[in-house]
Amino acid sequence: xxxxxxxxxxxxxxxxxxxxxxxxxxxxxxxxxxxxxxxxxxxxxxxxxxxxxxxxxxxxxxxxxxxxxxxxxxxxxxxxxxxxxxxxxxxxxxxxxxxxxxxxxxxxxxxxxxxxxxxxxxxxxxxxxxxxxxxxxxxxxxxxxxxxxxxxxxxxxxxxxxxxxxxxxxxxxxxxxxxxxxxxxxxxxxxxxxxxxxxxxxxxxxxxxxxxxxxxxxxxxxxxxxxxxxxxxxxxxxxxxxxxxxxxxxxxxxxxxxxxxxxxxxxxxxxxxxxxxxxxxxx
Amino acid sequence: xxxxxxxxxxxxxxxxxxxxxxxxxxxxxxxxxxxxxxxxxxxxxxxxxxxxxxxxxxxxxxxxxxxxxxxxxxxxxxxxxxxxxxxxx
Amino acid sequence: xxxxxxxxxxxxxxxxxxxxxxxxxxxxxxxxxxxxxxxxxxxxxxxxxxxxxxxxxxxxxxxxxxxxxxxxxxxxxxxxxxxxxxxxxxxxxxxxxxxxxxxxxxxxxxxxxxxxxxxxxxxxxxxxxxxxxxxxxxxxxxxxxxxxxxxxxxxxxxxxxxxxxxxxxxxxxxxxxxxxxxxxxxxxxxxxxxxxxxxxxxxxxxxxxxxxxxxxxxxxxxxxxxxxxxxxxxxxxxxxxxxxxxxxxxxxxxxxxxxxxxxxxxxxxxxxxxxxxxxxxxxxxxxxxxxxxxxxxxxxxxxxxxxxxxxxxxxxxxxxxxxxxxxxxxxxxxxxxxxxxxxxxxxxxxxxxxxxxxxxxxxxxxxxxxxxxxxxxxxxxxxx
Numbered sequence: 001x002x003x004x005x006x007x008x009x010x011x012x013x014x015x016x017x018x019x020x021x022x023x024x025x026x027x028x029x030x031x032x033x034x035x036x037x038x039x040x041x042x043x044x045x046x047x048x049x050x051x052x053x054x055x056x057x058x059x060x061x062x063x064x065x066x067x068x069x070x071x072x073x074x075x076x077x078x079x080x081x082x083x084x085x086x087x088x089x090x091x092x093x094x095x096x097x098x099x100x101x102x103x104x105x106x107x108x109x110x111x112x113x114x115x116x117x118x119x120x121x122x123x124x125x126x127x128x129x130x131x132x133x134x135x136x137x138x139x140x141x142x143x144x145x146x147x148x149x150x151x152x153x154x155x156x157x158x159x160x161x162x163x164x165x166x167x168x169x170x171x172x173x174x175x176x177x178x179x180x181x182x183x184x185x186x187x188x189x190x191x192x193x194x195x196x197x198x199x200x201x202x203x204x205x206x207x208x209x210x211x212x213x214x215x216x217x218x219x220x221x222x223x224x225x226x227x228x229x230x231x232x233x234x235x236x237x238x239x240x241x242x243x244x245x246x247x248x249x250x251x252x253x254x255x256x257x258x259x260x261x262x263x264x265x266x267x268x269x270x271x272x273x274x275x276x277x278x279x280x281x282x283x
Numbered sequence: 284x285x286x287x288x289x290x291x292x293x294x295x296x297x298x299x300x301x302x303x304x305x306x307x308x309x310x311x312x313x314x315x316x317x318x319x320x321x322x323x324x325x326x327x328x329x330x331x332x333x334x335x336x337x338x339x340x341x342x343x344x345x346x347x348x349x350x351x352x353x354x355x356x357x358x359x360x361x362x363x364x365x366x367x368x369x370x371x372x
Numbered sequence: 373x374x375x376x377x378x379x380x381x382x383x384x385x386x387x388x389x390x391x392x393x394x395x396x397x398x399x400x401x402x403x404x405x406x407x408x409x410x411x412x413x414x415x416x417x418x419x420x421x422x423x424x425x426x427x428x429x430x431x432x433x434x435x436x437x438x439x440x441x442x443x444x445x446x447x448x449x450x451x452x453x454x455x456x457x458x459x460x461x462x463x464x465x466x467x468x469x470x471x472x473x474x475x476x477x478x479x480x481x482x483x484x485x486x487x488x489x490x491x492x493x494x495x496x497x498x499x500x501x502x503x504x505x506x507x508x509x510x511x512x513x514x515x516x517x518x519x520x521x522x523x524x525x526x527x528x529x530x531x532x533x534x535x536x537x538x539x540x541x542x543x544x545x546x547x548x549x550x551x552x553x554x555x556x557x558x559x560x561x562x563x564x565x566x567x568x569x570x571x572x573x574x575x576x577x578x579x580x581x582x583x584x585x586x587x588x589x590x591x592x593x594x595x596x597x598x599x600x601x602x603x604x605x606x607x608x609x610x611x612x613x614x615x616x617x618x619x620x621x622x623x624x625x626x627x628x629x630x631x632x633x634x635x636x637x638x639x640x641x642x643x644x645x646x647x648x649x650x651x652x653x654x655x656x657x658x659x660x661x662x663x664x665x666x667x668x669x670x671x672x673x674x675x676x677x678x679x680x681x682x683x684x685x686x687x688x689x690x691x692x693x694x695x696x697x698x699x700x701x702x703x704x705x706x707x708x709x710x711x712x713x714x715x716x717x718x719x720x721x722x723x724x725x726x727x728x729x730x731x732x733x734x735x736x737x738x739x740x741x742x743x744x745x746x747x748x749x750x751x752x753x754x755x756x
Binding site for chain 2: 229253
Binding site for chain 3: 005032033034035036038060061062088089090091239240241242
């Protein structure tokens with residue numbers, strides 16, 4: 001999971017199955033190697049273990065978050081790893097965004113929850129786009145390059161069926177109901193994306209996805225100053241970087257074309273994105 | 284005017300700018316007019332009418348009523364961001 | 373009495389070599405010979421002990437950062453950036469607090485982390501902070517609370533029991549949080565609760581304060597008092613996740629202030645004046661044994677008379693030697709859980725009389741049981 005190595009411990013056998021399925025293309029390292037994060041998802045002890053088993057996430061041995069039903073173990077692991085990366089990787093500017101790449105150019109899709117970013121990302125990576133990340137854009141401020149982890153894509157509720165219909169060959173975990181985000185499933189990342197994990201990409205565009213039921217596809221220019229504020233707002237550690245963060249986001253927004261993309265249909269989105277980088281589709 | 288340094292970033296042909304407050308670490312979205320006002324107030328306090336007259340002379344091609352409105356909006360922005368305060372004579 | 377002896381015997385052992393994080397901080401050059409597995413352990417211990425930023429700062433000062441392998445290097449840079457950012461943020465926070473207090477003409481003394489940063493002490497390098505602690509005269513505490521409220525701070529604890537706990541029994545008003553910035557401030561009027569077994573001469577503390585450049589109403593304790601306060605805080609603390617970090621603060625201050633004329637000679641007399649000989653005893657005992665802090669022989673000799681009885685001393689040594697380590701599986705030998713428990717209960721015992729202690733612990737147990745019952749009931753309703 002370049003640029004990070006995660007060491008996972010668990011006593012939940014179903015979790016091991018999910019990890020093997022979703023991370024099948026990732027290298028497994030020697031236990032003697034340096035691991036960036038040591039995490040554990042294990043059953044909560046006590047009499048509840050036999051009635052309604054709960055699982056808890058641990059980071060470096062410290063319990064984090066409230067325990068959740070054990071069937072949510074894999075989503076919990078994924079959210080937990082996201083949290084570890086977001087809270088402890090200040091060598092990057094970390095933006096809550098999806099990142100996809102084609103022909104050496106990256107498109108950053110920042111968006112608050114509910115904007116359809118993950119669904120769009122999941123669809124496009126099954127149509128020739130490389131996945132860098134569906135959640136965390138890792139921006140290297142010195143190099144002006146964005147890194148990703150190519151990890152399983154988080155899908156919720158209706159998106160699960162929509163993406164399965166759009167790309168019937170995808171491999172997903174079984175849907176897990178009743179999480180705090182609704183029904184959740186994780187989609188295995190494309191093998192080609194995983195094999196190119198170590199390659200960063202130069203950001204060329206910032207696209208703000210805006211799902212609207214029944215809407216025709218529409219690209220509109222988005223003011224750079226407004227885009228700046230949105231990126232800063234969607235960043236987990238903008239404040240940590242202080243002035244350097246201000247300058248870096250300014251640079252990023254300056255170099256990218258910033259647009260807002262309204263859509264309702266994944267097929268339309270696919271066509272629009274095909275034309276985005278070569279300029280044949282523009283706002 | 285609160286004693287601080289603001290770093291501004293402009294974007295080509297845009298009316299909005301972003302500003303970083305070195306002391307508080309806050310980032311603000313301001314209008315270009317707000318930036319002009321801030322720079323003016325660095326030297327000394329100025330009355331609201333004084334600011335409006337000054338900016339009308341700096342932007343002669345713009346309609347004075349629009350400039351006046353712009354100043355009002357900018358003052359609200361700057362007050363809201365705790366970057367200036369009103370001094371009553 | 374017999375039980376105390378037994379416990380002391382069970383827990384006293386020859387202590388193993390110091391934890392990797394301690395070794396690295398005391399001798400940064402050692403890190404150049406570490407392998408990947410050791411770096412893996414060092415980063416984790418450092419993070420659990422909240423000492424990763426300090427380690428990064430230490431390695432940077434000794435020009436050792438370039439020799440560190442990429443993978444651990446990133447974590448050190450990350451911790452250092454966070455610490456540096458927090459240092460700037462705390463300066464801003466203090467300026468806002470000072471402004472609020474000046475409205476009511478209140479002078480305040482900065483304590484702990486905020487004091488270290490504003491006084492530019494070496495121990496502030498790489499340090500992280502969770503909140504700002506200040507000390508105001510008891511007569512001004514109501515004004516202080518009002519001043520903060522007017523400027524956007526709010527008290528978080530509305531439970532009647534909690535309000536009483538803080539105001540009546542402890543030495544502070546309930547922690548207040550700023551509505552916009554989300555930062556927390558703890559306002560104290562003494563350094564130990566009025567119910568505490570040690571009676572501190574708080575009035576004497578206010579006499580020796582040092583002004584801070586750039587402020588006219590913000591002060592810090594003078595060096596000897598700063599050391600004594602830090603020692604008192606650490607050796608009355610029940611939750612020791614930051615224990616090792618606080619011990620390193622003491623070590624840094626002792627080394628730094630040792631150059632001040634009259635520092636060593638004045639330490640014990642001042643501790644006597646304030647009523648703080650016992651915390652000083654523990655501070656010197658554990659900095660010298662665990663962190664090899666250089667202490668003048670005559671002070672060590674004089675302090676030995678301020679220590680507790682033989683068996684209490686043994687028990688405390690056994691407990692603190694375990695508890696003042698990173699709260700991580702690699703540095704938690706047998707009986708660590710018991711040591712932490714003993715110190716937790718002791719901390720409360722030191723701060724309140726027995727009757728109050730029993731009530732307080734019972735209340736806390738009841739609250740957590742109630743919370744768990746509510747959680748289970750809510751879940752049952754969801755499933756129904």
